[in-house]
Amino acid sequence: MTNANAQSMDAPPSTSTERGRAARARLLEAAAELIAEHGWNAVTTRRLADHAGIRSGLVHYHFESVQALLRQAAMSRVSRLLEEAGAQLSEQRDPTEELLSLLDHFDGADATSLLVVETYLAATRDPVLNEQLVAELARFRSALESALARAGNPAPGATALVTLAALDGIALQKGLDPELPTDDALALLRGIIHPDRDGGHA
Incomplete structure (x- = not known):
């Protein structure tokens, strides 16, 4: 039975339901890559x-429109990204380096960064996408705010907003100019996150 189960897991979809699920998964993957x-x-x-x-x-059999497909594909990727980052923050007493290291993984020109930028832009024209994206970003900011509060930041809500906006902006600028120096900008962000430390900013 074990061998049969293993073989069935490796076999191509055999029922119409399985084939439908496989087609939807391929379309979602394709949509994210094409965006x-x-x-x-x-x-x-x-x-x-x-x-x-x-x-x-x-395409239209499985999704009511191309826009609906793009919306689901993009939000699936964005939600997973934010959930993973939020989980990392929740495990850290001080989220500073974990947060700033995101720029090492997302340089503005990688596929994930480009998907996020395109999703931000599309959300300004699509009310449904806007609502979904705003909710996900709010959850992540809340997780960051909690992490900053644990680390002793005196204004965790405002600092979370400013920090995320700065990281978005730096990633966008790096996408345009990969040689852009960011060390001083990240040092400034560290001072905003920890204004009470030496070299911090009030």
Whole structure:
């Protein structure tokens, strides 16, 4: 039975339900990759189908619209990213270095950074996406605020907002200019996060 189960796990989807789930998963993966590669507005039904390796008619069979597909694909990636980062923050007494090290992983030109930028822009025109993104960002800011409060920051809410805005901006600038020096900017952020330490800013 063990061998049979192992074989069934490796076998291609055999039922219509399994095939449908597999097609949806391929479309979501393709959508996330295409958003980062070509930009939100350049993702078409044909491009999605070709990238996912399925018939174009299945795009609208599984999703009510291309926009709905893009929205779900983007928010799935963004939500996972923020959840993982939030979990890391919750484990740290002092979140400073964990937070600032995000710039080592996301330089503004990587696929995740590009997906996030495209999602931010699309959310200014899509009320449903805007509501979803705002809720996810609020949860992450709340996690950061709690971490900053544990670390002794005197204004954790405002500091969380300023820090995240600064990190977004630095990542965007690095995407435009990979050689941009950031050490002084990160030192300034450390001073904002810990104004009571030597070299901090009041």
